[in-house]
Amino acid sequence: VDELLAFARSCHGRGWTVATSGNFSVRIGEAHVAVTASGRHKGRLTREDITLVGLRSTGVATPVPPPSAETPLHLALYQRFPHVRAVAHTHSVAATVLSRGLSSRGFLNIAGYEMQKALEGVRSHDETIALPIVDNSQDMPALASAVEDALERFPAAFGYLVAGHGLTTWGKDVATLERHVEALEFLLACELSSIR
Numbered sequence: 001v002d003e004l005l006a007f008a009r010s011c012h013g014r015g016w017t018v019a020t021s022g023n024f025s026v027r028i029g030e031a032h033v034a035v036t037a038s039g040r041h042k043g044r045l046t047r048e049d050i051t052l053v054g055l056r057s058t059g060v061a062t063p064v065p066p067p068s069a070e071t072p073l074h075l076a077l078y079q080r081f082p083h084v085r086a087v088a089h090t091h092s093v094a095a096t097v098l099s100r101g102l103s104s105r106g107f108l109n110i111a112g113y114e115m116q117k118a119l120e121g122v123r124s125h126d127e128t129i130a131l132p133i134v135d136n137s138q139d140m141p142a143l144a145s146a147v148e149d150a151l152e153r154f155p156a157a158f159g160y161l162v163a164g165h166g167l168t169t170w171g172k173d174v175a176t177l178e179r180h181v182e183a184l185e186f187l188l189a190c191e192l193s194s195i196r
């Protein structure tokens, strides 16, 4: 949890989770997830800003403090991918602008960058990294269902984009998650710079 909090605060410092935007979680044992509480400023996170939820028991009782509204999207990833132990959702300028512009296409392909090799298992700049894009919605079950469909279409994805909103990615531990967020945010910034 402390490792996740330090990483989350650093994301705020780099402009990827300004104000109260974004959310972070780490799996605790087999049945629980520690997730950032709703509405907390990401630059000043402490253990007080973390709440514990059941991996499969949302809605049974509301934990105190209440978890991020986007917690169901984190839980869906832990349920889909048993190896995933940490999840981050960021709201960078690059993820927001690119996903809004490409939402009708439904995906963003990234290829030709040395930085791709920071992603787990990627060996060459020649590989194509696909990021699915789903439309934004304030209806959480509808958004979760759209994400599930996107991950069925792109089973090898390292993350996904919600249009005009941001990036979600994951890792087998916090260190891998940190590497994936940094690599994907760098690649998205490169893509945004190249269309200006």
Ligand SMILES: [Zn+2]
Pocket (backbone or CB within 6 Å): 021, 022, 070, 089, 091, 165, 166
């Ligand atoms: Zn968000």
